[in-house]
Amino acid sequence: MADPQDPRPDKDAKVPALSRRSFLKGAGGVAAATGVLQGAVQATPQEGRAATLSGTVELELTINGQAKKVTCEPRTTLLSALRDRVEPALTGAKPVCDMGSCGACTVMVDGKPTYSCLTLAVQCKGKEVTTVEGFGTPENMSDVQEAFCAKDGMMCGFCTPGFVVATHACLDRNPDADLDEIKFELSGNLCRCGTYPHVFDAVQAAQAARKAGGQDR
């Protein structure tokens, strides 16, 4: 993150080597100030004013097939960009764990299921981002979304967008997944209400409908 004005998309491949935690925590001299919270330390207020090292970057992202101009910082996650920096906000992907444990923020990046809380927006330049909103609308749902409704694959619904995207990924990757494989494919997503059995029903229903219809949507 030497120069925030130059995100250099061609260097994308190298970005993942930088853990998001160290990246975020290191973003700004301000991070040092958190040290004062460790135990009964004797902290002295920093000399002068804390400064932020972050700048802003103008990015063009392709989200749900549309080119979107996004003003963000090098440290802005894809999740934050979607929820807080595009107009209109895309809030289908949810912030839940903020560390890649729960899958509620899952989106597709170039067809791969991706935790958007662990992905930087700048990494997505030149890639196709598809959020749950991109798969269908209430008026015209995808086959997976339709199956989630038919089988009651949701309760409070906060995890549902992540499960819907993960299910699309599962069926793309492994159309004939058996129940154990479905469980494996969805093991990156957590639900607290306990919807799993009906989610599995929904995946199998979508699978069966694809086989019967002989086509993917």
Add this chain to the structure above:
Amino acid sequence: MSSKGNTSGADPSWGKRSDLEVLNRDIRRVDGPDKATGRAVYTHDVRLPNMLHAAVLMHPVPRADIRTMDISAAEALPGVVYVLRVKEDGKDVQYSGDDAVLAVVAAESPEAAMDGVRAIVVDAENKEPVVSTERAKEPDAPLVARRRRATSNITSRRARGEEDAVKAALEASAAMVEMEIEIPVQHHVCLEPHGHVVDPGGEGENATVYASTQAVSGMSGAFAGKGMLNRKASEIRALTPHMGGGFGAKFGPGLEGRLAAQIARATGRPVHLVLSRSNEFTMGGNRSGSKQSLKLGADKTGKFTAIHVVAERHGGFGGGAFPGAPYRYAVPSVFVDTMSVKTATDSSRAMRAPGHPQASFGMESVVDQIAYALKMDPVDVRKKNLTADTHHRQLDRVAQEIGWNDHPNRTAPGTPKNGRAVGIGFGVAGWSPGGRDCQCDVTVHPDGSVISATATQDLGTGARTYVAAIVAEELGLTVDQVTPRIGDSDLPPSVASGGSVTTGSSAPAIKDAAHKMREALEAKLEPVLQAPVGGYIWTGGRVHSEEDPTNSLAWTEVCALLRDPLQVSGRFQKSLYEGRIHGVQAAKVEVDTMTGRVKVLKMVAMQDQGLPLNRMALRSQINGGMIQALSYGLLERRVFDESDGYLLSDNLDLYKIAGAQEMPEMVAIIDDEDERDSVCGMAEAPIIPGQSAIANAIYNACGARLTRMPFTPDNVLEAIHGEV
């Protein structure tokens, strides 16, 4: 529905089940498409023009003197708009929880708010944390109890029963088992954390509060007072169109709501304050832990004689919950001594069936053990000591479904083969879901559109769906012909969703309103179809008189008789509700006795609740109860660093909840032999006995009695081999 027998002036009734056309079926959730496509807007998703994002700074350990806190660097950061100092210099932090909130930073972006939090400089002196109950009980432990004149961290001690008589009865019993039970603190882990978006409104405008709450009706008043928005409740509208889980943790505004209100007032801008996951684990509440010492006696026929229970509630700074003993079983001679052990940790809150899973685990463990001590079938012993017929029939059905009757170890635990053993265990539940006053308005427009409105909230139970479905049933319509409106404090008031009270309260009010609407429409039909009020059949989108089925009107034709929209109001009717439910669960597990790993192979739950409004949503709720119990039993444990007081399990990697791969085969059975003409909520019951059934299944598999939750490999190996 045919609605026969509902004559004019008669109380509404749910009607014969065979006549129902909408209810007691699988109904699709009406908000399913919004949830499945990401269009559903939760509090966390609210985006308003000019909105500030707030982040919270918490002191990371429970007890400390805050000497100074310098917020100037934070205030100077670009993007930071307002820093609210919550702890003044010289104040102390008394416990890990909302009392550890030091400051809130409101900024133009979430990242800038976090920058502000990081830039606050705190000089504090930490004190001994007192996070373990063992330490809290020691005479020289610092007092964490806030109660005046408290001399110990053990409070609210209360004994009931004749201890000497109970001891004598235990000694005279043919069999007696003794057990020490330990249950850690569990978190709710609502996927949407606690939070609000508070819009103070402009000059002369009302305020709006978007709240992730289980009590939308009460929210206007809760945000009204001084220290909040300092306005009248009538000037505040609370909205909860969707909420990402509550489980008992989300009633009032909490400190986070108060701070959001204060910043909104100070800045005049909308404030988005939703707790981070770490904040949520630290101050979002929990299910209290429990330590129980139980002794149960039985005669040689398996009839219980006496029980002696000493139980500690581990509710942190709060009191904790424990419903007493004996839990659900009949025991003639009872001594129970309960107390609360305070630690400097977040207060327990209501959590789905507060206290009951803890009591179930203690009771079901000794019940199970005494059956094997008597070399009797644990299902038979349960039936000998349960008085409700419902429990008996549910035990029989669940035993059949789990395969108990063909299982080899019915009166003695099995022995592992090649290190593996399969076992089956049981547990029972009971709950008294409430039902109290609640209101609903139903409006029919001349164009045929229908609105059913009540200020309830849908926590994921499917409440929004039955708000429409009950009206559809009464008027012979389909669910999609009725628009449900909920989650808005401006709508007719409803109850806070706690203790499975929502359905028992709101469904009767909706039914009452629907019934009144039917009667009001029938009054308009009298000159057209020549039948008196109460003499009509509403079905398939049409109405005809009972006398003459050939002379009918379509719904739109009925509505066209209206000159203006017609609105009626319904209220809770006691005759439509009965709040008494049971429930039985069984688990089948495989124990790897070499590694201590437990795999749940199958769970079965059976639940009664009167009329099932929506069978599909009901199965979802029953599954959810089983899964949360499985997660509680196998995985969940809050962990503090006892020397310094850091909450180590403040994230979803270290606080594990059940995922797809832990899911066994699950069978949710709706008890259709319960033919009561009543409704009530049921969600507490299925969370109560699952972990008990799993522990009993582990014993049944290999003879290892799990007395400490969760049943992680270390605890399982210790139960098998003794302390290592």
